[in-house]
Amino acid sequence: MPLSMYQVSVPVFVRGLQVLSDLLKKAEAHAQQHGAVEGAMISARLADDMLPLSGQVQRASDTSKMTIARIAGVEAPRFEDDETSFDQLQQRIAKTIAYLESVGAEQFEGSEDRVIKLNFGGFPDFKGSEYLLTFALPNFYFHIATAHDILRNQGVAIGKRDYLGPF
Incomplete structure (x- = not known):
């Protein structure tokens, strides 16, 4: 049976967000253990022109x-x-996961061919499958990886296994 658009989107995003949540838990514990200012870590960036x-x-x-x-x-x-605290970031992740899980697999019927038009960046129109696989998923993982890298840069003891998450 071929993979569905639902299978390669909702569960993938939920897993990534759960990994991100776990990274933030480790960051919060690190901040508490080392007496770091929570806001300083939350506002940390890798480069001046990055979020x-x-x-x-x-x-x-x-x-x-x-x-x-x-x-x-x-x-x-x-x-x-x-959001300005770990708790607020965790709440946002939880609300996002709840929304994702509220969308049923049946709502994805025919979505691989749905035309996706982005109203930013001058991107071309995408077919649903192209949008998901070549734009959305890479973009999502870019932000997860960058969050991981910011936390590593701030001294949080996390590594590749933390990024990959539990199996």
């Missing part, structure tokens, strides 16, 4: 929920980008 940790979490959230909305043809919730 901080909070922005990476927000973009991973936005990418996953907007991808599902676009390919399933449903409405996505809007979240303000105002």
Whole structure:
């Protein structure tokens, strides 16, 4: 049986967000153990022209929920980008996962051929499958990897196994 658009989107995004949540838990424990200022870690970035940790979490959230909305043809919730604590970032991840899990597999019928038009960046129109596989998933993982790298740069004891998550 071939993989469905649902199978290569919702469970993949949920797993990635759960990994991100676990990374943030380790970051929070690190901050508490070392007396670090939570806000300093949340506002940390790898380079001046890159988003901080909070922005990476927000973009991973936005990418996953907007991808599902676009390919399933449903409405996505809007979240303000105002998180300033680990608890708020965890809440955002939880709300994103709840939304993703609320979209049923039947809503993805025919989505591989649905035309996806992005209203930013001057991108061409995509077929649903092309959008998911060549734009959305790489973008999602970029933000997860960047969050991981920011935390590593801040001294959090995480590595590749933490990025890959549990099996």
